[in-house]
Amino acid sequence: MADIVIDVRELRKTYRTPFRRKKVEALRGISFTVERGHIFGFVGPNGAGKTTTIRTLMGLIRPSGGTATILGHQIPSRTARSHVGFLPESPYFYDYLTIGELLDLAGRLFGIDRVERKRRADALIDRVGLDRARSQSLKKFSKGMLQRAGLAQALMNDPELVVLDEPTSGLDPIGRKEVRDLILELRDQGKTVFFSSHILTDIEAIADRVAIVARGSLQSLGTPAELVKRTVLGIDVKVRISDDADIAALSNSGSHVRRTAGELAVTLSADADLEAWLEIAHAAGAKIVSIEPRHETLEDLFMRQIAGADASAGATDGRV
Ligand SMILES: Nc1ncnc2c1ncn2[C@@H]1O[C@H](COP(=O)(O)OP(=O)(O)O)[C@@H](O)[C@H]1O
Ligand SMILES: [Mg+2]
Structure with missing residues (x-):
């Protein structure tokens, strides 16, 4: 297990x-x-x-x-x-401390001895890229630097x-x-x-x-x-085609048809007959550039589920 x-x-x-x-x-x-x-x-x-x-x-x-x-x-x-090393959501640090002092303080709270505290603090300051900010107080740190200081602090107890x-x-x-x-x-x-x-x-x-x-x-x-459901949402097909080619037959069978200089991009539905489409394309003198299945992304799923949770929670806004 x-x-x-x-x-x-x-x-x-x-x-x-x-x-x-x-x-x-x-x-x-x-x-x-x-x-x-x-x-x-x-x-x-x-x-x-x-x-x-x-x-x-x-x-x-x-x-x-x-x-x-x-x-x-x-x-x-x-x-x-x-x-456990812990970085809270909006960490608050005494802003008159330096990064070295912050880490030393964190080390003391975990009962780490002085020599080891110094060794770990030096290594962590290097690791989070704050070596050049050693002498500055935390109040001069940018948001990103503070976040890295917080990460170093969370790692002091190894x-x-x-x-x-x-x-x-x-x-x-x-x-x-x-x-x-x-x-x-x-x-x-x-x-x-x-x-x-x-x-x-x-x-x-x-x-x-x-x-x-x-x-x-x-x-x-x-x-x-x-x-991510590995369901195919559609098939993106791109072909190279001459400007005077008749593309009506190709366009009719797909959605999202885009024609740019010398290229035609079509999204076929997931159950479309790809072979038949390619035959028509071939007859029209087209050369295949790419064929790619389109899957649901984690982003799609995330948006779908948040929308679902909102719908099932109704207008209660999480309050009872
Ligand atoms: N101390 C608190 N008192 C009352 N409600 C709170 C408190 N902390 C968080 N909440 C509420 O609990 C819910 C979840 O908050 P939180 O855990 O902070 O969410 P997240 O971190 O995902 O943004 C929110 O509706 C928030 O308003
Ligand atoms: Mg939160």
Whole structure:
């Protein structure tokens, strides 16, 4: 059996606002497991319940129902916590510290001795590319630099499991790529990474498994490839053709017909007779450039499921 690092069963959380009458069902019974050595992507729109799930796993809030274990320990667990690196959603750092001081502080909280603290801090500062910002205080750091400082801080205890809440939020495309590369590097070192994002492309590119969450419920769970239905939505065919060729017969059988200089692009329906179409094209003097099946993308699936969750939640806006 696979080694399970996070095991979440029927987790529920209802927030009660001070005005008692309003309850928010942030988690409506979420279950999933995360295997050791995996990058697990937790994706969903704002308000889906990602941060609530993560804060519950980190022992920061109490669930209203359900159970969860981290590294085999029931939450909340101090023992488990000491083997977990955590980057909160909007980390707050004392902004008069330098990166070295921030990491030293994090190391002390984990009871790491002075020599080892220095060794780890130096290595991590290098690794997240903040070497040249060593003497600056954190208040001079850009959003991207702060995010990298937060990542370094989360790695000071050399964790088995790294939990990152929206590590790429607020970053430009280069910053996002850097964070993704760092996550891949962590997996290469044998660590397990659980990270959330509302940006699907961040997760699609690197995750071994993905959970899509909306309105406090899991919409789907699986590898990126499993989640995308391998149904063929259509067949994109592109042919080279002379400008005076008669293309009526070719165009009629397809949709999305585009004719550009010397080229004709047609999308045939999934059940179209491709062979017959190619014969007509050949007779008209066309040369095939490309034939590509069009599949549903993870983005298509994501949009479909969020729309579905909205429809089933009706106008309650997650409140009961
Ligand atoms: N402390 C809180 N008190 C009341 N409602 C909250 C609290 N924190 C989050 N919520 C609500 O719970 C739902 C899920 O929020 P959250 O877990 O932050 O989602 P996400 O991280 O996916 O954006 C939202 O409707 C949010 O408004
Ligand atoms: Mg959040």
